[in-house]
Amino acid sequence: MADNKPLAVAAPALPVPDDELVRRVQAGNTEAFEELVRRYERKVYNITYRLMGNEQDASEALQDAFLRAYRFIGKFQFKSSFFTWLYRIATNVSLSKLRKREKVDTVSIDQPINEAGDLPFEIPDVKYGPEKMMKQRELRAALQSAVDALPEDYRSVVVLRDLEGLSNEEVSNILHLSVAAVKSRLHRGRLVLREKLASYL
Amino acid sequence: MKKRKKQTGECHDCVEAEELIARFVSGEEDEELARQVLLHAQSCADCASLFRSLKRLVHYCSLEPTCEMPTTVRQELWVTIRREIHTRQSR
Numbered sequence: 001m002a003d004n005k006p007l008a009v010a011a012p013a014l015p016v017p018d019d020e021l022v023r024r025v026q027a028g029n030t031e032a033f034e035e036l037v038r039r040y041e042r043k044v045y046n047i048t049y050r051l052m053g054n055e056q057d058a059s060e061a062l063q064d065a066f067l068r069a070y071r072f073i074g075k076f077q078f079k080s081s082f083f084t085w086l087y088r089i090a091t092n093v094s095l096s097k098l099r100k101r102e103k104v105d106t107v108s109i110d111q112p113i114n115e116a117g118d119l120p121f122e123i124p125d126v127k128y129g130p131e132k133m134m135k136q137r138e139l140r141a142a143l144q145s146a147v148d149a150l151p152e153d154y155r156s157v158v159v160l161r162d163l164e165g166l167s168n169e170e171v172s173n174i175l176h177l178s179v180a181a182v183k184s185r186l187h188r189g190r191l192v193l194r195e196k197l198a199s200y201l
Numbered sequence: 202m203k204k205r206k207k208q209t210g211e212c213h214d215c216v217e218a219e220e221l222i223a224r225f226v227s228g229e230e231d232e233e234l235a236r237q238v239l240l241h242a243q244s245c246a247d248c249a250s251l252f253r254s255l256k257r258l259v260h261y262c263s264l265e266p267t268c269e270m271p272t273t274v275r276q277e278l279w280v281t282i283r284r285e286i287h288t289r290q291s292r
Contacts, residue, residue: 030286037282045270059274063281070285143261162262168227187223194254200261201254 018082025073033073037066040083043164044090050159051094053148061097065090080173087166088174091156098152139200146196154189161186214241218248226255 016035024032041062048061068089076085147155147163160171161182168186172179194201218241225238242249 030290033286034282037278041275041278042267042270045274046268049268055271055274059277062274063278066278066282067285070282070289139261140265143265158262162259163265165263183223183227186227190223190226190255190258194251194258197258198254201257 019078022073022076022078022082025070026076033070036069036082036086040086041066043083044086047087047090047159047164048094050144050147050163051091051155052098053144057097057101058094061090061094064093064097068093084170084173087160088176091160091174095152095156139197142197142200143193146193149196150189150192154185154192157182157185158189158193162190215245215248218242218245219251222248222252222255226252226259 016032018036018039021032021036025036044065045058045062048065049055049058052058052061065086069086072089076082147158150158156175157171157177160166160174161168166174168179168182171177172182175182177185218238221234221238221241225234238252242252
């Protein structure tokens, strides 16, 4: 016989806010830190990958960023959001590694913008499925290579604003820049990318 | 608009137009801004080209998918995190 009693459905638990998790970590709760890592590991990996341009360096920067966050979370004063603070650490770690890397491996911004160095730029043809997919892959690789070749000041802004979709205000908080400086660097960075990717645009 | 001669072509209003284009492609799409950009772009091939290409660039960037974090990268991260937690707890 059918039971017509309404089903008791447990309301889904609301996620614990970041600030609360941070307070718990500061009080010694390591599980709260693991939750923060789970919450942001992909986003932070995206930032480190976009800034570093390859998996191995991105992986190292990712680990360093979370290690630093863990070591210094006791000093977090809630003056910004946790993610702004974390993204700032990830960006700084990545840029610092980039500077070290570039000292030993100077890359010219005129270098061909793909790893193989021999893929011609072609205008994506949207008519054919597989062809379109191939062109999209090619464009994606070209875009990442062009971002890799950007000067550091432009790269961090372009990555955070255009690739990660953060607002000018968020980028300004993460990079400790004025919003006007973010806009200016963003535009200059885009102009460089435009030149590098001319045949795609 | 400020007057300046561009390096190529006859356009005189391009300095300010570039600023407007930069704002427009960044999402500040109010009607007056759009009107000014389009008005200028109609009479200046260089700025029309700049506008089109920056719009496409920003669009392509916005379509970029989130990078998948490889399993090995994730595993290494968690080994590092747990080692750090363990080290600090055992102090």
